[in-house]
Each structure stands twice: as C-alpha cells, then as structure tokens.
Amino acid sequence: DIQMTQSPSSLSASVGDRVTITCRASQSISSYLNWYQQKPGKAPKLLIYAASSLQSGVPSRFSGSGSGTDFTLTISSLQPEDFATYYCQQSYSTLRYTFGQGTKLEIK
Amino acid sequence: EVQLVQSGAEVKKPGESLKISCKGSGYSFTSYWIGWVRQMPGKGLEWMGIIYPGDSDTRYSPSFQGQVTISADKSISTAYLQWSSLKASDTAMYYCARRGGGSTQGPYWFDPWGQGTLVTVSS
Numbered sequence: 436d437i438q439m440t441q442s443p444s445s446l447s448a449s450v451g452d453r454v455t456i457t458c459r460a461s462q463s464i465s466s467y468l469n470w471y472q473q474k475p476g477k478a479p480k481l482l483i484y485a486a487s488s489l490q491s492g493v494p495s496r497f498s499g500s501g502s503g504t505d506f507t508l509t510i511s512s513l514q515p516e517d518f519a520t521y522y523c524q525q526s527y528s529t530l531r532y533t534f535g536q537g538t539k540l541e542i543k
Numbered sequence: 544e545v546q547l548v549q550s551g552a553e554v555k556k557p558g559e560s561l562k563i564s565c566k567g568s569g570y571s572f573t574s575y576w577i578g579w580v581r582q583m584p585g586k587g588l589e590w591m592g593i594i595y596p597g598d599s600d601t602r603y604s605p606s607f608q609g610q611v612t613i614s615a616d617k618s619i620s621t622a623y624l625q626w627s628s629l630k631a632s633d634t635a636m637y638y639c640a641r642r643g644g645g646s647t648q649g650p651y652w653f654d655p656w657g658q659g660t661l662v663t664v665s666s
Contacts, residue, residue, distance in 0.1 A: 467651070471588075485644075537588070
C-alpha cells in the first residue's frame with residue numbers, strides 16, 4: 436500500500452496565524468490527494484480534493500497545493516473553529532485509499 | 544440532500560457477531576462506491592474497504608481482509624460491515640463514506656460521511 440506521512444503530528448498556533456501542514460506519499464500519486472478536518476466526536480469533513488480543489492462551502496482561507504509526492508494544506512488566517520485534527524488521504528491506489536496519521540492543531 | 548445514516552452504538556462481548564449498517568439517501572445508491580473507515584479510540588483514520596452496491600464488487604485493505612465482511616442490499620440502499628467473532632481490539636468508531644469523483648478514473652474523494660457507529664467489545 437501507498438504510505439502517507441504527515442508532518443508535524445501536532446502543532447500549536449494562535450488565532451490569525453498562517454499554518455501549513457505537509458503530507459508526503461511513499462510514491463507518486465499525481466494530484467490524487469484529499470484533505471479532511473475532524474473535530475472531536477464528529478465525522479471527518481472533506482476540505483480539499485484533488486490536491487487543490489476547495490470543497491463547496493469550505494472557507495477560502497483553506498487551500499491545498501502539490502503534486503507527485505509532496506502536498507501541503509494551508510490555513511491563511513486561523514479561526515477559533517479551525518482547531519481540529521487534519522488528515523490527508525491518497526486516492527491513487529485503486530480502491531485502497533490510505534490516510535496519513537493526522538495532524539492535531541491546538542490553540543497556543 | 545445526499546446523506547448517509549449509520550446504525551446506533553453497539554456493546555458486544557468477545558466472540559459475538561455483529562452487523563452494522565449505513566443507509567444512503569438523496570442519490571442513486573447503486574451508482575457510487577461506499578467505503579468503510581475505522582477509528583480506534585484516540586487514534587487516526589484507517590481505510591478498511593469499499594463496495595460498489597450496483598454489483599457488490601468489494602475490495603479490502605490487506606489489514607482487514609478476512610477480519611470483516613462488507614456487503615450491500617441495493618433494494619434498501621444500505622451497506623453493511625460485519626464481524627463473525629468480535630475481539631476486544633475491534634472496539635472503535637466505524638464510519639461509512641461515499642466516494643465522489645469520476646466513474647472510472649480519478650481523482651476520487653469521500654463525501655459525505657455517516658455520523659459513525661461506536662462498537663464496544665468488552666467482557
């Protein structure tokens with residue numbers, strides 16, 4: 436299976452900060468990369484699909500970039516509701532869509 | 544509104560069997576793959592497997608092959624995840640999610656997600 440590695444595993448930041456989370460694939464996955472946000476006790480929510488496409492209804496402060504093996508999720512100006520855990524997921528491997536281990540974003 | 548609604552929380556003993564469900568509505572259930580994801584307490588998301596309700600084509604992650612069975616009943620727009628003999632290590636939240644994207648070529652993504660079913664296995 437394709438392995439997905441996120442960094443950092445946890446991150447402390449303040450409201451208004453610009454934050455970047457990185458996801459690296461063990462092999463090239465073209466642009467087949469999704470980002471999800473999960474809040475405690477809730478199901479994951481799709482933020483970004485196909486590496487850089489913003490899901491409908493998601494604030495424009497979220498953006499994604501990258502292709503091949505290296506990808507980033509950027510939050511341009513952190514809001515209080517953005518403190519959550521973020522996961523990347525590859526959809527390149529046919530019907531075996533592995534996740535990264537998650538990045539927990541906490542309030543500084 | 545496209546929606547996936549999962550069955551309620553379960554408390555079981557080791558060795559018991561269990562089948563949890565995920566009912567789709569607001570779209571053509573037979574035209575979209577449904578995936579299952581495990582989240583153990585305090586841990587990350589793990590890909591378990593996926594089914595196409597139109598013809599019941601099913602694929603499993605190697606980690607879950609032989610441990611669980613994924614099925615679907617298209618007549619009632621419902622996908623299932625089942626265990627024949629639960630273990631304490633099966634204690635987790637389980638999510639279903641619909642695959643979006645092209646029908647034969649990616650990229651693909653998962654949206655929406657069900658609300659999750661908490662399975663607790665304890666003697």
